[in-house]
Amino acid sequence: MSTLAIDKAGPTRKIKYGSISRDRAWALRWSYFFLVLFAIFSLVPPFYMLITSLKSSAEISAATNPWWVFHPTLSNYVELLTSNQFLRFFWNSTIVSVVVVIVTMLISIPAAFALARMKFWGSATLATGVFLTYLIPDSLLFIPLFKMLAVVQDLTGITLLNRWYVLLFVYPTLTVPFCTWIMIGYFASIPKELDEAAIIDGASWLQTLTRIFIPVALPGLIAATIFAFTVSWAQFLYPLVFTTSIDQLVLPVGITTTLIKGDVFNWGQIMTGALLGAAPPLIIYAFLMDYYIAGLTAGATKG
Amino acid sequence: MVDAAFEQPRIAQPARRPRRASLHYALKRKSTAAFLMTLPLILLIAALVLYPALYSIHLATLNKSMQKFVGFGNFTFLFKRETFWMVVKQSCIFAITAVIFKALIGFIVAHFVHNIPAKGQRKWRGMLLVPWVIPPAMSTLAWLWLFDPSYSAFNYTLSFFGIGPIPWLGDTFWARFSVILVNVWYGAPFFMIMYLASLKSVPDQLYEAAAIDGANWWQRIWYVTLPMMRNIIAITTLFSLIVTFANFDIVRILTSGGPLDTTHLFATWAFQVGIQSSDIPLGASVSLFMVPILAVAAIFILRDVSKRGNES
Numbered sequence: 001m002s003t004l005a006i007d008k009a010g011p012t013r014k015i016k017y018g019s020i021s022r023d024r025a026w027a028l029r030w031s032y033f034f035l036v037l038f039a040i041f042s043l044v045p046p047f048y049m050l051i052t053s054l055k056s057s058a059e060i061s062a063a064t065n066p067w068w069v070f071h072p073t074l075s076n077y078v079e080l081l082t083s084n085q086f087l088r089f090f091w092n093s094t095i096v097s098v099v100v101v102i103v104t105m106l107i108s109i110p111a112a113f114a115l116a117r118m119k120f121w122g123s124a125t126l127a128t129g130v131f132l133t134y135l136i137p138d139s140l141l142f143i144p145l146f147k148m149l150a151v152v153q154d155l156t157g158i159t160l161l162n163r164w165y166v167l168l169f170v171y172p173t174l175t176v177p178f179c180t181w182i183m184i185g186y187f188a189s190i191p192k193e194l195d196e197a198a199i200i201d202g203a204s205w206l207q208t209l210t211r212i213f214i215p216v217a218l219p220g221l222i223a224a225t226i227f228a229f230t231v232s233w234a235q236f237l238y239p240l241v242f243t244t245s246i247d248q249l250v251l252p253v254g255i256t257t258t259l260i261k262g263d264v265f266n267w268g269q270i271m272t273g274a275l276l277g278a279a280p281p282l283i284i285y286a287f288l289m290d291y292y293i294a295g296l297t298a299g300a301t302k303g
Numbered sequence: 304m305v306d307a308a309f310e311q312p313r314i315a316q317p318a319r320r321p322r323r324a325s326l327h328y329a330l331k332r333k334s335t336a337a338f339l340m341t342l343p344l345i346l347l348i349a350a351l352v353l354y355p356a357l358y359s360i361h362l363a364t365l366n367k368s369m370q371k372f373v374g375f376g377n378f379t380f381l382f383k384r385e386t387f388w389m390v391v392k393q394s395c396i397f398a399i400t401a402v403i404f405k406a407l408i409g410f411i412v413a414h415f416v417h418n419i420p421a422k423g424q425r426k427w428r429g430m431l432l433v434p435w436v437i438p439p440a441m442s443t444l445a446w447l448w449l450f451d452p453s454y455s456a457f458n459y460t461l462s463f464f465g466i467g468p469i470p471w472l473g474d475t476f477w478a479r480f481s482v483i484l485v486n487v488w489y490g491a492p493f494f495m496i497m498y499l500a501s502l503k504s505v506p507d508q509l510y511e512a513a514a515i516d517g518a519n520w521w522q523r524i525w526y527v528t529l530p531m532m533r534n535i536i537a538i539t540t541l542f543s544l545i546v547t548f549a550n551f552d553i554v555r556i557l558t559s560g561g562p563l564d565t566t567h568l569f570a571t572w573a574f575q576v577g578i579q580s581s582d583i584p585l586g587a588s589v590s591l592f593m594v595p596i597l598a599v600a601a602i603f604i605l606r607d608v609s610k611r612g613n614e615s
Contacts, residue, residue: 027418027520028418028419030415031414031415031416031418031419032415032419034411034412034415035412035415035416035419035427035431038408038412038415038431039427039430039431041488042430042431042433042434042488042492043430043433044449045434045437045442045445045446045449045488046433046437046442046445048445048448048449048456049441049444049445052448065459066455066456066459067456067460106343107343107344107347108344110340110341110343111340111341111343111344113340114336114337114338114340114341115341118333118334118336118337118340120333120334120337120338121334123337123341126341126344126345128605129348130344130348131605132601132605133348133352135542135545135597135600135601135604136352136356136597137545137546137548137549137570137593137597138549138551139549139550139551139569139570139573139574139590139593140356140359140549140590140591140593140594140597141351141352141355141356141359142573142574142578142590143359143362143573143577143578143583143586143587143590144355144356144358144359144362144587145351145355146577146578146583147358147362147369147583147587148354148355148358169351170351172347172351173347173348173351173352176344176347176348177348177352180344205333205336205340230436230438233438234438234439234440234441236438236439236440236551236552236555237551237552237555237570237574240555240574241574241578252438252440252441253440255440255441255444256440256444256556265448265451267448267451270444270448271444271445271448274441274442274444274445275441277438277440277441278436278437278438278441278442281436281437281438282433282436282437285432285433285436289425289429289432292436293428293432293496296435296493296496296497297496297497297500
């Protein structure tokens, strides 16, 4: 605490007739001070998840210092990772996210290619439309979608509601518009000489796409894939509305609905589940941070 | 514009037709191929976005059992309910306050990250973006536990400063504060990343020129940084306004709308009315009230995007 006070008081005296270098040193110290504050603010919840996940129920209800573990135990992890129910959630989440990523890529890459390179009647309108679709939130569509699925189910006799595979139809509405949009941006930035050369050499459109565009725009492709995966992994509203049986739930809904039993909160397990649920996006982020950020900024900056 | 390269050869075609047969063939099929490539996208958007959007307007005009057309009956019913006006008020408070704080914090933090030596920036940026990476449903659970009334880590910490136990989620004011706090925590990193990217694109010469002209720190921000970042600030704010206004996860998990429906947003209330109480038409009408503000924000974003498209 005392060092921080010196940090505050020291520099303010210096800057009176501040030269640029002194100005900078002053700014630097302040920057670090606030960055530490903000980093603490950012990391408190994940840190607290970790701390709690290592505690036994007895230690949690003993109301000891909540910020520290006195008797670390992995029992919460063991319990969850051996529970068929939890593994089922994990499996459901994984299969839904992976299939949605594949479907998204299959739809949005050809579409982005066509919209970026092959002008046709209505292509500009369609590109704008794709962008607009991205702005339509899930909370606007869940009720009509729910009713629609119920109607389709009645008409065709195929059970859709309360099945995990219904998510394969609705998640692409969240991922495809954004992925198409950023892929249009990446494809449009590829020099035209490349695909002209390919066309002159006799490549078909499909070959131009697979041999030239996809390899060249690979960073964009990775960014889009990461986006699609994290969105499908994190989606909470649609599975909450469309699935209710325990064996059909995906991770976010499964944790919030099954681990909270009535008023009894088994916090150790809830935090462990939340941490395990947050792990895949965090791991991807840790290894592919630059792609992650590229995708994040591309959405709003590429026009 | 992007197609110019392919348009030019077409003019030259008749003269050297034999040598460009394959190109000619490709061009002839171009619009068909393009249409086929975009067909899945068009079908997806039409069937699962446009149709439901229109369908919800139709749903909103039906009665609860969805047998009878009631016109604006659901809307007039909503207008008479106090809860509805509370939801409108709370949605606006929530969205506006949260976006302002996210933008402010994002702007400030982006500056601090930008200030420090370049080699350390990656590490800090990585740490500060963590809230955005964790699925909101998961991180909100952690917040719920932090806010827990009896074993709350926050109240435990505050008790050392002599601040009494705060009913984080039990009292209207604090519950509203808490949902906004969590939303700011979750969304500020996004602003930080966007602003940081745009700060990096401001040419150093401008700052040097300003420094030579004797501009102080505040003047440099006001006359150099802000004008250069105006576009990105506008577009990020509008984006975030849409997402925050339509937020569901945080309020649903943290308070489920309570205490006494005072923290409900359109999305959570629509869920409660439409799905939990299975009054689908009323739920659809509630969520339709999000459309005006979304439409206004979308128009501004589109204008901005097309403007920048024309500049480039």
